[in-house]
Amino acid sequence: MNTHLEARQLRWHAAARHIVRDVSLHVGHGEMVGLLGPNGSGKSTLLRMIYRTLQPSCGSVHVNGRDVWHSAARDNARAMAVLAQEHGGEFELRVRDVVLMGRTPHQTAWARDSTEDFRIVAQALQRVDASGLSERMFSTLSGGEKQRVLMARALAQQAPLLILDEPTNHLDVRHQFELMNLIRSLGLTALAALHELPLAAHYCDRLYLLKDGALAAQGTPAEVLTPEIIADVYGVHALVHTSPLTGKPVIEFLPDAVR
């Protein structure tokens, strides 16, 4: 199936304050799209409206042409998997049972976990380099281990669209690259809020950049990650080169020149 996400004119406000202001975005089949912006710019709020946790004040979200806010939770869970910042009730479970939760949308209420479910769980754990954690209690894991296990749960859901809120949070540099490589190699359609501009520059096909809840820029990494835009949105000076190896933007921050 041709997977695509279309968010139109999303708006959300708390009391009198506009947190997300009329943001539209789309993610095409097989694309990896980054959502960037400083702390508090509205990335998580926007994603929560997309993965149906926060009702938008205005606007709509369609996945494969279906309005997620007018669809059953189970249908949404089959279409999109989420790696959110907030955790659910998985803390008192073993790792394999946390990952098994990803299989719920594929199971009927009375069915027991099947051999196929266990195979998918084992494969998902192996893909995030976490097979050795399978029997551990989730609550005893380190931040990076938890993040990888939650990614395994999202993979076990086998949804064609992935929504990721800071997926590389807590991960060391090798695991950051492995996770981004994994998403690319599986050919999934993905929308990811990211803080690391170099990762976004290297891995994303297109970027949306938020400032104060509104879109400040959108386009390819080379179009969005310019010194002028980085200075305007983040207040940090940077040089941007084109990598002779990859042809992608490489960002050199000039921390002493922070405004």
Ligand SMILES: Nc1ncnc2c1ncn2[C@@H]1O[C@H](COP(=O)(O)OP(=O)(O)OP(=O)(O)O)[C@@H](O)[C@H]1O
């Ligand atoms: N329920 C709420 N009530 C009031 N303000 C809120 C609420 N949820 C979020 N906000 C505010 O909205 C703004 C955007 O928050 P959000 O978490 O979307 O930002 P973010 O870009 O994901 O930030 P970060 O990079 O720090 O994770 C913040 O100023 C936050 O304090």
